[in-house]
Amino acid sequence: MSSMKHCLYWQGEFMLTLQFIPFTEIESLSSDERIEKLLSIVRENKIALVEGTLHKEESAALIKKTMENINQEFRGIEFAVIYPEQNDDAMFKRLRLKLINVLLGNRRGLTIIGPASVVKEIKQDPHKIDLYTTSHEQKSRKVLKQKHNSSSKR
Amino acid sequence: MLQIIKRFVHKIFRDIFRTRKVLKVGFYGPPNGGKTTLANRICKDWLGEEMGSVSNVAHETREITIKENVSIRSQGKELIFNFVDTPGIATKIDYEDFLKHGFTVRDAKERAKEATKGVIDSITWLDTMDVVLVVLDATINPYSQVNITIIGNLQAREIPVLIVANKIDLKRADVNKIKAAFPQYDVVGISAKHGNNVDEFYEALFVLAG
Numbered sequence: 447m448s449s450m451k452h453c454l455y456w457q458g459e460f461m462l463t464l465q466f467i468p469f470t471e472i473e474s475l476s477s478d479e480r481i482e483k484l485l486s487i488v489r490e491n492k493i494a495l496v497e498g499t500l501h502k503e504e505s506a507a508l509i510k511k512t513m514e515n516i517n518q519e520f521r522g523i524e525f526a527v528i529y530p531e532q533n534d535d536a537m538f539k540r541l542r543l544k545l546i547n548v549l550l551g552n553r554r555g556l557t558i559i560g561p562a563s564v565v566k567e568i569k570q571d572p573h574k575i576d577l578y579t580t581s582h583e584q585k586s587r588k589v590l591k592q593k594h595n596s597s598s599k600r
Numbered sequence: 601m602l603q604i605i606k607r608f609v610h611k612i613f614r615d616i617f618r619t620r621k622v623l624k625v626g627f628y629g630p631p632n633g634g635k636t637t638l639a640n641r642i643c644k645d646w647l648g649e650e651m652g653s654v655s656n657v658a659h660e661t662r663e664i665t666i667k668e669n670v671s672i673r674s675q676g677k678e679l680i681f682n683f684v685d686t687p688g689i690a691t692k693i694d695y696e697d698f699l700k701h702g703f704t705v706r707d708a709k710e711r712a713k714e715a716t717k718g719v720i721d722s723i724t725w726l727d728t729m730d731v732v733l734v735v736l737d738a739t740i741n742p743y744s745q746v747n748i749t750i751i752g753n754l755q756a757r758e759i760p761v762l763i764v765a766n767k768i769d770l771k772r773a774d775v776n777k778i779k780a781a782f783p784q785y786d787v788v789g790i791s792a793k794h795g796n797n798v799d800e801f802y803e804a805l806f807v808l809a810g
């Protein structure tokens with residue numbers, strides 16, 4: 447299955463390319479291959495929007511691999527992982543969540559990885575992330591808000 | 601008779617080994633949190649010498665630094681530590697940030713290169729720690745992917761963690777925000793620079809290590 451690409455024009459100022467990576471596309475890859483794939487997208491100056499979450503070890507490996515790749519063009523990444531309903535403390539909800547996680551593994555949630563040259567900052571809390579980008583031409587700051595609604599109703 | 605002597609010798613050896621057990625304590629966190637400042641304060645208190653240089657420029661520490669056999673007494677107990685100060689972990693390093701601090705282009709690029717290696721070393725060494733102090737600047741939003749990654753990996757490896765909410769001398773410091781972000785962990789608020797609450801920090805360290 448090939449991934450979808452989305453281009454966003456933000457107030458006509460500059461172009462931001464989002465590449466959506468469905469879980470099925472990284473599911474069968476090894477951790478190394480998965481990280482390599484995501485980094486190759488980011489190094490093309492695109493923001494990777496990944497269905498599912500990385501393992502803890504993969505997040506650490508992603509940082510390592512990013513460091514190995516840094517040069518004058520590529521200055522690193524910003525990334526965020528959203529785990530839906532993670533902070534829900536209702537007992538039965540947690541149990542249900544455990545069950546879902548057993549069934550679906552790390553398919554749930556969302557991972558966003560962007561090149562540091564485009565994504566200036568990601569502000570996050572468990573339910574919401576704010577992604578700040580910078581226009582190459584004007585160096586002005588704009589905010590692109592992403593709300594995760596499944597867990598905001600508590 | 602021989603059996604008894606054997607057992608006795610064995611016991612002595614075991615006791616010596618136990619009292620000599622040295623705990624390897626890692627200082628981890630994003631750049632500029634105050635890892636080296638805290639390590640310096642501890643080493644100065646108990647060894648009379650500092651550990652490394654401190655700077656407001658991120659990535660001041662770019663190599664792992666170790667101080668061995670630091671013996672600390674707290675509440676009538678004595679423990680021996682090997683302290684490991686690590687380079688701050690980041691997901692991006694821009695050599696131009698060093699230019700802003702007055703470095704030449706060549707030095708800035710060199711620093712950036714060293715900093716990337718430092719981050720890799722920090723992550724590689726994580727596995728080898730007995731205990732980790734995650735040092736965070738309490739004036740900064742703690743909910744970052746770097747912090748989550750560090751703490752998540754420590755949890756996965758079952759390495760005990762103490763979160764140090766540093767810089768509580770600053771008005772904007774918010775220790776409760778750090779507690780809220782990592783509710784399963786012990787958080788102790790201190791000022792490594794000015795020494796606020798350091799006794800409580802030692803107590804927490806001993807609880808973690810003991």
Ligand SMILES: Nc1nc2c(ncn2[C@@H]2O[C@H](COP(=O)(O)OP(=O)(O)OP(=O)(O)O)[C@@H](O)[C@H]2O)c(=O)[nH]1
Pocket residue numbers: 629630631632633634635636637638653654655656657658659660661662686687688689735766767768769770790791792793794
């Ligand atoms: N106000 C205040 N400043 C502090 C405190 N602790 C450290 N600093 C300052 O924060 C800056 C960074 O301190 P470092 O100890 O170099 O931080 P680090 O975590 O070792 O940073 P890297 O080596 O770059 O990873 C320096 O300017 C310190 O003086 C504190 O408790 N209060």
Ligand SMILES: [Mg+2]
Pocket residue numbers: 635636637653654660661686687688
């Ligand atoms: Mg340091």
